Amino acid sequence: MALLALEDLTVRFRTRGGTVHAVNGVSFDLEAGETLGLVGESGCGKTATGLAMLRLLPRPAGRVEGGRVVFAGRDLLSLSEAEMRDLRGREIAMVFQDPMTSLNPVLTIGTQLIETLVAHRQLRGAAARGRAIELLEIVGIPQAARSLRRYPHQFSGGMRQRVMIAIALALAPRLLIADEPTTALDVTIQAQVLELIEELTRESGTAVILITHDLGVVAGRTQRICVMYAGFVVETATTRQLFAAPRHPYTVGLLHSIPRPQATGIGELIPIEGAPPEQLTAPSGCPFAPRCAWRIAACWVDNPALVPLTRDGTVAGEVVNTGPQATHRLACHNPASAEEARAGRPLRPGFEAAPPPTDILAVQPAGSAA
Amino acid sequence: MTTPPMAQLAGPAGAEAAFRTGRRRRAVTTAGRVLANPLSAIGLVLALVLILIALAAPLLVPYDPLTIDAANRLLPPSPTHPFGTDEAGRDIFSRVLYGTRPSLLAATVILGLASVVGTVIGLVAGFRGGRVDELLMRLTDMFLAFPALVLAMGAAAALGPSFFNAMIAIAIVWWPWYARLVRGQVLHLKHELFVDAARVAGASERRIVLRHILPNCWTPIIVQMSLDVGYAILTMASLSFIGLGAQPPAPEWGAMVAVGRDYILDQPWYVAFPGMAIFVAVMAFNLLGDGLQEALSPRWRR
Ligand SMILES: Nc1ncnc2c1ncn2[C@@H]1O[C@H](COP(=O)(O)OP(=O)(O)OP(=O)(O)O)[C@@H](O)[C@H]1O
Ligand code: SF4
């Protein structure tokens, strides 16, 4: 049985401006020690997915409205708050995007690091302090003993993120959710921090969900990838498979958006035109249709389901959810071929993206609340 | 995972001491910033002088503040009685010096009570939100709807005129400001990422409020308290002036001015000196409060 199984997770934010359909039936499995990249543009529901797993969605707007999060055999969504608290930090940890605000400005680094150790009654007093110093050394903070007494503002962003990693991994959790851990950092620091996470979680056998908007970040760092768009998983595969044979036009777009395309073997930089949808209503067709160069008439009216593929592109018989043999899955009516993926555009002679059906446009209430 | 060399494992005692040094250094920088502004420096010096006088009053005064000397009634200022004497021949200079005691005591008690009650209510209202917040804020608004002095007068009159009751009465009208202040802070702090980070680390709600949110409220509370000291002194003197606070012949500034009113035309120094004392004390703490606010405000926003 997998360590973590997300089953049809659905998250909505009820706001004054309407209901945001942030996560729409996301499912994936994760084996112990496995690493998964959760990739997509800003607003596609990556953070909401992570927070929902820990039951930390901002209240009262954010709510899980469906699905299950099964972790080590227990449905987290039905645990009591006390059970959940015991689990957070000890079994599942999370590192946030912004290291500048994820540490309390009026408490020392030591206080905040020791808090985790003490909260779960693992250690106390001098032993906790000793372990805290050890943890800071492990994440590469110079002068660890002195740093314990420093305040967050005395550290750079990279150092703070190292502290956050020390806090997250203090109790050797079984799962780490790293939410864009390097987005706020300098490029030179980014690789170091990613390597640190990789190294430490490999040593402790911690499974990792690495959230990022940059496919370049997960290249070679995670075993599998889920590509998300508008709250849906639109393509998932092993990292090798996804880079070698991306099929979803959005994945192809993301691959061509990596700032250093030579490194990934994919051709020229082609930005994805347009912006993600508002998600105030459930999409009637494929959510990517307005931006998609491959779309056909069906795309406007039918949102494709995520279905397994085999290597030759047909639907598979036997399905594997995790590990190096994980089945490639895709939600698309008109997938890109290998040549098209490399080129970043449809190559079929005379092919043109299907125009929106006029009747649908006429009926669609613009930005109305659900 | 690697084990660090034992030499690097600093003892808890050493770490604790250095931690305290860090705090002290922070206090020193704040004091430095207050002193950098001449007005707040004056406020700080005057406030310290007032506190010293209050502590050392018995050593400083030439006469007992309550001893009657019928032969020397209503004397004008002179080298023997620098501020003159009152209608019972008591030395006004000694009485004004002693007057620092009830004033500072009242300010401490009023603001202590008000800030503790207000902070607790503000923390609960802000953090709990929803109906609890609604209820507590309606209660707070009820208190704020009345003019403070009128409400304090009513409360003091209901409790019975005495110095102690006046302090309680003023504290009763004062806490809502702290409740509002702290609630406002909590409302914005509870959405800070570090609160989520603490939750992710497994901290309980109680721990989050007391350990993560409350310490972030200290600075605004302290600034507010330092701005309020002067007003608390003034309010206490006002209640004493209208007979609801300290009772003559207690050496309290407001009460002295109240009695001295009868002699204002022929012995103007009688009201002038306690009146000036009130003015100096209020001004000193207001200047200091402004300075503290200035010195701390850019800091606590990071
Ligand atoms: N507190 C909130 N109230 C209302 N809507 C929210 C809230 N938080 C997120 N959303 C909405 O939910 C959707 C998903 O947001 P989420 O933060 O999960 O995106 P993300 O993929 O993490 O993006 P980013 O890369 O910007 O972090 C977005 O449309 C966002 O506007
Ligand atoms: S081809 Fe159709 S289904 Fe596939 S991504 Fe484009 S619009 Fe969506």
Ligand SMILES: [Mg+2]
């Ligand atoms: Mg996010």
